[in-house]
Amino acid sequence: MAKRNDDLVIAAILCKWCSYAGADLAGTSRVKYPENVRVIKVPCSGRVSPRFAIKALYEGADGVLISGCHPGDCHYSEGNMRARRRMFTFKTLTEFMGIEEERIQMSWVSASEAAKWKSVVEDVLDTVNRVGRNIIFEDGNE
Amino acid sequence: MKIIVDKKGLLKFIDSIRKKYRLIAPVQKDEGLFFDAVSNTSKIVFDYINPKNTAKEFFFPIKDPILRYDSDSIEEVKKSKENIAIFGIRPCDARALSVMDKVFNWDTKDGLYDNRRKNALLIGFGCNKAGDHCFCTSFGYGPHESKDVDVMVYQLGKDEFMVLGVSKRGVGCVVSGKKASPVHESRRKELEKGIVFKKKMDVDKVYKKLDTVFDSDYWTGASFHCIGCGTCTFLCPSCHCFCMSDERNIRYRIWDSCQFACFTKHTSGHNPRPTQRERYRQRVYHKFSYYKKNFGEHLCVGCGRCTLHCPMKVDIFSIANGTLDINEK
Amino acid sequence: MGMNEEIGRIAGDLFAKKKIDVFLGYCHDEHVGARPIYISSGDTDLKKKIEQLMFDEHCVMSLPGFLGRLRGERVGIVAKGCDIKCIIGLLQEHQVSRENLVIVAVECDHVKWKGEEMDKCKYCDVHKPDFYDHIMKGARVRDNVTADKKKKIFSVLEKYEKMTSAEKLAFWKKQAKKCIRCYACRQACPLCFCQECAAQQNVPKYIPDVANENANYMWLMNRAYDLAGRCTGCMECDRACPVGIPWYLLNRKMAKTIAVNFGFVSGKKENIGKKTPLSDWSEDDPDKWVR
Numbered sequence: 001m002a003k004r005n006d007d008l009v010i011a012a013i014l015c016k017w018c019s020y021a022g023a024d025l026a027g028t029s030r031v032k033y034p035e036n037v038r039v040i041k042v043p044c045s046g047r048v049s050p051r052f053a054i055k056a057l058y059e060g061a062d063g064v065l066i067s068g069c070h071p072g073d074c075h076y077s078e079g080n081m082r083a084r085r086r087m088f089t090f091k092t093l094t095e096f097m098g099i100e101e102e103r104i105q106m107s108w109v110s111a112s113e114a115a116k117w118k119s120v121v122e123d124v125l126d127t128v129n130r131v132g133r134n135i136i137f138e139d140g141n142e
Numbered sequence: 143m144k145i146i147v148d149k150k151g152l153l154k155f156i157d158s159i160r161k162k163y164r165l166i167a168p169v170q171k172d173e174g175l176f177f178d179a180v181s182n183t184s185k186i187v188f189d190y191i192n193p194k195n196t197a198k199e200f201f202f203p204i205k206d207p208i209l210r211y212d213s214d215s216i217e218e219v220k221k222s223k224e225n226i227a228i229f230g231i232r233p234c235d236a237r238a239l240s241v242m243d244k245v246f247n248w249d250t251k252d253g254l255y256d257n258r259r260k261n262a263l264l265i266g267f268g269c270n271k272a273g274d275h276c277f278c279t280s281f282g283y284g285p286h287e288s289k290d291v292d293v294m295v296y297q298l299g300k301d302e303f304m305v306l307g308v309s310k311r312g313v314g315c316v317v318s319g320k321k322a323s324p325v326h327e328s329r330r331k332e333l334e335k336g337i338v339f340k341k342k343m344d345v346d347k348v349y350k351k352l353d354t355v356f357d358s359d360y361w362t363g364a365s366f367h368c369i370g371c372g373t374c375t376f377l378c379p380s381c382h383c384f385c386m387s388d389e390r391n392i393r394y395r396i397w398d399s400c401q402f403a404c405f406t407k408h409t410s411g412h413n414p415r416p417t418q419r420e421r422y423r424q425r426v427y428h429k430f431s432y433y434k435k436n437f438g439e440h441l442c443v444g445c446g447r448c449t450l451h452c453p454m455k456v457d458i459f460s461i462a463n464g465t466l467d468i469n470e471k
Numbered sequence: 472m473g474m475n476e477e478i479g480r481i482a483g484d485l486f487a488k489k490k491i492d493v494f495l496g497y498c499h500d501e502h503v504g505a506r507p508i509y510i511s512s513g514d515t516d517l518k519k520k521i522e523q524l525m526f527d528e529h530c531v532m533s534l535p536g537f538l539g540r541l542r543g544e545r546v547g548i549v550a551k552g553c554d555i556k557c558i559i560g561l562l563q564e565h566q567v568s569r570e571n572l573v574i575v576a577v578e579c580d581h582v583k584w585k586g587e588e589m590d591k592c593k594y595c596d597v598h599k600p601d602f603y604d605h606i607m608k609g610a611r612v613r614d615n616v617t618a619d620k621k622k623k624i625f626s627v628l629e630k631y632e633k634m635t636s637a638e639k640l641a642f643w644k645k646q647a648k649k650c651i652r653c654y655a656c657r658q659a660c661p662l663c664f665c666q667e668c669a670a671q672q673n674v675p676k677y678i679p680d681v682a683n684e685n686a687n688y689m690w691l692m693n694r695a696y697d698l699a700g701r702c703t704g705c706m707e708c709d710r711a712c713p714v715g716i717p718w719y720l721l722n723r724k725m726a727k728t729i730a731v732n733f734g735f736v737s738g739k740k741e742n743i744g745k746k747t748p749l750s751d752w753s754e755d756d757p758d759k760w761v762r
Binding site for chain 1: 679
Binding site for chain 3: 369372373376404451
C-alpha cells in the first residue's frame with residue numbers, strides 16, 4: 001500500500017438504501033478498509049444538496065464522497081440521476097473557483113457491494129492523498 | 143497652532159503620525175477609492191469628493207469579534223489597544239461619528255466602539271468642491287467644519303495646505319512649521335464660500351412634515367425602484383444596525399440592514415415591515431425624524447453616498463424633500 | 472411617432488381599456504439618464520406619469536425583478552431583449568402568469584452604465600426580441616448576433632479556465648475578500664426570488680454570514696450554483712455590486728456547463744413549459760466520472 005496521510009478525513013454522504021447498506025455489510029463482514037471515512041446517512045443521494053459538499057470542505061474535510069444506488073436502482077426511482085447531474089455541475093463550479101477536482105467524488109455502491117465499498121474508499125483516499133490536506137479555508141477567517 | 147505646508151511637508155507630517163498610529167487614508171483600488179491601511183504615504187489620494195467606504199468601519203467594523211467560546215469556556219475578546227489615525231476624513235464622515243457617539247452611549251455604553259474612538263486620531267480634510275449629491279450644509283454645518291476631528295487640513299492651493307490642531311490631542315501633534323497668517327484664513331474662507339451645492343433641503347420643514355405623512359400613499363410609488371439591497375446602509379457613514387453571528391467558535395457583531403426583508407421578521411413569521419415600501423420609509427424616517435427625536439440631531443449628514451452608489455439611483459434627498467409636496471385630504 | 476410617445480400611447484391605451492393595473496417603464500433621471508417608474512391605475516397624476524415614459528441607451532436598470540412584488544396584478548412592462556429573457560425565466564418557473572403580463576418589447580442596440588457600453592451588449596442575440604405583445608422598432612439597431620459571434624460569449628472565460636487550481640483559488644479568494652455581503656447582487660437579480668435565501672438560513676447555517684474571505688467565498692459559490700442554467704446574463708448583479716465582484720464570469724461559466732453538457736440555454740421562448748435543467752435529468756448525463 002502506498003504511503004498515506006492517515007489524518008485525512010473524508011466526509012461520505014451515503015444513501016440509506018444502497019450505499020449505507022453496502023458499507024454496513026462491509027462492516028459486518030469484517031472487511032478491513034481505511035478508517036478515514038466519516039459517514040452521513042441520507043435517505044437518497046437525491047437528497048444531497050451540493051451545499052453539503054462545500055460546507056464539509058469548509059468545516060475541514062479533506063474530501064467529500066457522495067454515494068448512491070446504481071442508475072436504474074434508486075429506491076425513489078430517479079433521485080440518484082438528479083444527484084449525478086447536480087454534482088457534475090457543482091464540480092465544474094468548484095474546479096473553476098480553485099478547489100481541486102480530487103476533493104469531491106461520487107460513486108454507485110449497492111447494498112450487496114461490500115467489496116466495492118472497500119475499493120471505493122481506498123481509491124478515494126488515494127485520490128485525495130494526491131492533493132493532500134485541505135488548507136483552502138485555513139486562511140481568511142479574520 | 144495653525145501652520146502652512148507644501149505637499150512634501152504634509153506628507154512628512156503624515157509620516158510623523160505613523161510613528162505612533164497605524165495610518166488609514168484614501169487609496170485607489172480596482173473597485174474605486176477606499177479608506178484603507180497605508181504604509182506608503184505616496185499612495186494617498188488627495189483629489190476626491192469622498193471614498194466609497196466610510197470612517198465608521200474602523201470604529202464599528204463589518205465583523206467585530208466579541209466572545210470566544212468552546213465547549214468548556216467563554217471569554218471576552220480583549221479590547222484593542224491599537225491606535226489608528228485616519229487621514230482624509232471629510233467633515234461629513236467626521237460629523238457622522240460624532241452623531242453616532244450618541245446612540246453608542248445611550249442606554250448602555252458600547253465599550254468596543256468607545257474604546258476605538260478613544261484610540262483614534264482623526265485628521266480631517268476640508269472640501270473645496272461639492273459632489274452632485276452632497277448636501278451637508280442642510281444640516282447646519284459645512285464642508286470646512288473642524289469641530290469633529292483632532293487635526294484639520296485645508297488645501298489652499300495646488301501645493302499649499304493649512305494644518306491646525308483642533309482637539310487637545312490634535313494640538314499636541316501640530317507643533318512646528320511656518321505659522322499661518324490672516325491672509326491664509328481669508329483664503330480658506332473664500333474657498334469655502336465658492337463651493338456650489340446642487341442640493342439644499344429645509345430639514346426642519348421635512349422633520350415637521352414627516353410627522354403627518356407616515357401613512358401616505360406617497361411611499362408606495364416614491365421608492366418603488368428600490369431593490370432592497372444593503373448598499374446604501376453599508377456605505378452610509380452613520381448607519382449602525384447590527385446582527386450577531388456565531389462562526390468558528392467566535393461570536394461576532396456583524397452589519398445588518400433595515401433594507402433586508404428579514405431585518406424585522408419575527409420568529410412567528412410576522413413581519414411588521416413586509417414590503418420595500420415600509421422598509422424604505424423606515425430609512426427616511428430614521429435619518430430625518432426619529433434620530434432627532436431621540437438625540438437632538440439628524441442621523442443623515444448629507445454625504446450623498448447612498449444615492450451616488452445606489453444601483454437604481456433611489457435618491458433619498460428628493461424622496462425626503464418630496465414629502466413637502468404631499469397634500470393629504 | 473417616436474419610441475417614447477409610442478410607449479406612452481400603448482400604456483395610456485392599456486389603462487383606458489382597463490387591461491392593466493400597473494405599468495412599469497423608464498422615465499428620465501437627471502443623474503444617470505433613466506430610472507424605473509411605477510404607474511398605477513389609481514394614480515391621480517396618471518397622465519403626467521405616462522408622459523414621462525421613455526426609452527434610450529440609459530435604460531439599463533432591469534424591470535422584471537419587480538414583477539415578484541406585483542403578483543396577482545396585471546402588469547404592462549417595458550422590456551429590452553435581455554429583460555425578456557428574464558421574463559421567460561420567470562414564466563418557466565411559474566413566478567409570473569402569462570395572462571397577467573403585457574410585454575412591451577423594445578429593439579435595443581445597447582445600454583450604458585457610467586458612460587460605457589455594458590459588456591453583455593457585445594454578445595447580445597436579442598437586439599430584436601421575438602417574444603412580446605407589442606414591439607417598438609428602434610433606429611440603428613444591430614442585428615442579433617450571428618452564430619460564430621455567439622461562440623465568443625464564452626471566450627471571456629478562457630483566461631480564467633486556463634489558470635492552475637492554486638491561481639484560481641487565489642483569484643476567487645481575492646474577489647471574495649472585497650465582498651461586504653450587501654446582497655445587492657441577489658436583490659438586483661430578476662431570478663433570485665427565493666422567499667428565504669439560503670444565505671439567511673441560520674440553523675443549519677450552510678453559508679456563514681460573517682463578511683470574511685472564506686464565508687464570502689461560500690456565498691459566491693452558492694449563489695453561482697443556484698443560478699446555474701437559470702441566469703440569462705443580464706449583468707444586473709455585476710452592475711449593482713459596489714465592490715466590483717465579477718459575477719459575470721461565474722454565471723457565464725455555469726451557463727457554459729449547462730449548455731455544453733445538458734443542451735439547455737436559458738431565455739429562449741421554447742423553454743416555457745419545460746423543466747429547468749437542474750430539476751431534470753437524462754440517461755445521457757456524463758457518468759464516467761462516477762466510480
